[in-house]
Amino acid sequence: MKRTVPFFESPIVLAPLGGPGTVELTAAACNARAFGSLACQYSDPERMRRDIARLRTLTDKPFGLNLFMNNDPPPVDADHLSRAHQRLHVYRDELGVPRPEVPQSPPLYHDEQMRVVLETRPQAFSFTLGIPSDAVIAELKAAGIYTIGTATTVEEAVALERAGIEAVCVQGAEAGGHRGTFLHYEVLPLIGTLALVPQVVKAVSIPVIAAGGIADGDGIAAVLLLGACAAQLGTAFLLADEAGTATAYRDVLKHASASDTIITEAFSGKPARGIANRVTRELADPRERAPYPHQNTMTRDIRNAAASQGRSEFLSLWAGQAFPLAREASAAEIIESLLAQTRVALRSRE
């Protein structure tokens, strides 16, 4: 009856972290008995291969690779794109970043990235923002790669199970970073983890991994009681020694409040949760920015310069609503302490 993911050694999954994730963080998490994920969306196939090879020198534990599923840039009005491009110049000027003549085009290497996943055969492939084609799912299965989809609603979880996906990561509204919503909704659904997990557990029979708002052992214990087999934590690792979180970003995390996170499309053109700053305020109007992935590509130079110059007002400060619970320590210490807290919370329940 109990639904489990066979290769999980503990109830902790390290979330794939697009910005602050590093090979070192994933390896450290794996070595500390969490299931480590590596975010590959923003890595070109060459870098993916290098990172995976290096990860394998740092850990002999299983790990997961993660990609986004919606990779066809939408048709964009050239004027809109050009306006959104020029709108960013004010930030470039402040940061002393050269103004590119024309907006950079988003990379088109999703199929190649998928090929790297199939060839490098990670223990698991997790994905968000859609479902792979039947052909790709068949290839993943043939390669012995366990599939984990992302759902933000009950309907999405059901769609993933119907497509033959082996486990579902339920992303509650609290989660930091991009919303994984892939079905069409009139208003972006933002269902809290506590409300969503039990409904998904009822609706599907595959294992459920809970994500969103979990950053301590009590939270892990709580989602296990809701029927999840594991908790996926990302924000809890943003201050880890091995995380690539920029210093200015860390400073904001240490001083802001949970009421400071918002859902913004300012940096990437796609809704994501992070801490509000000047860019999220100034680009709140959709006319001021391009859709994903254009906006994401176009803001990269600004985000990189902001990170190296310590300017948090221009950084994408992805964070879940439990970020004030994140601790500064090594990933191993964080995981050790999360597991100990979880045991205390669940003590003598067996």
Place this chain on the structure above:
Amino acid sequence: MKRTVPFFESPIVLAPLGGPGTVELTAAACNARAFGSLACQYSDPERMRRDIARLRTLTDKPFGLNLFMNNDPPPVDADHLSRAHQRLHVYRDELGVPRPEVPQSPPLYHDEQMRVVLETRPQAFSFTLGIPSDAVIAELKAAGIYTIGTATTVEEAVALERAGIEAVCVQGAEAGGHRGTFLHYEVLPLIGTLALVPQVVKAVSIPVIAAGGIADGDGIAAVLLLGACAAQLGTAFLLADEAGTATAYRDVLKHASASDTIITEAFSGKPARGIANRVTRELADPRERAPYPHQNTMTRDIRNAAASQGRSEFLSLWAGQAFPLAREASAAEIIESLLAQTRVALRSRE
């Protein structure tokens, strides 16, 4: 060390339900060992006295009364008010409701309502959308009435504790009905229960009651693990036999999905979570409606007619994100089964 509310007989609090709440539901909850609340905001002082007297004939258990704290109608531009008033005529015409010549004014009986609370001496007074004045808090304490405030952020919980309030109900983003936010925020904070409860538990030392997204025993057990001393459930009782939930409203609850709830100001002028319908869509623009409490008063005739005519497209369909877990049964059966599920979830943790 364990923070508790001394008169709670079980970890379940029946939330004050503005629309679907009834004296019968509150009494049934109290008699089944939940702590029952009665929403009084929309009752004039005479009706409050009658309801409280009747409640006392139906139960000898303690109960709580609930009011809103922000009761001074904001200054409203007369043209805006008149436009918002006329905008509603299309609904009145469809329902065959007479068009009032001028917008009805919101009632101004908050001080009298507060007087009824002090005179009738319920076991607890709970409130939302603010903090009573120091003088009122002193009077409540002198009358031996336990005070429970509502917080939607860590800062609000701290403000309540500093004001001398005895317990805090933490309203997560999942909760149905009006958002209790009372501090000023640039963007309405919508922090999920799972993320917010542990942060409030860390920040204050008064007992914490968790609300939002909890509609089964696993959810109750989960928030107890997060450090709450009780769970406040409202949505879980919307289909209870004793609830005043209109038939058309019940039908929607039985067929909609968690992804259908939104935060809307269409019915009351103040943000509240409910199931989207024609009115929430058509009055999404603030220019189409008046601020609270004007809009609330102005839409009352429409909501009443819609309820009696079975027209859910004109009804305020307040619901939390866990509404698909609500069961049709008597309040006693619902509470019995919630307590049994909670025991199973927590089994042998003691």
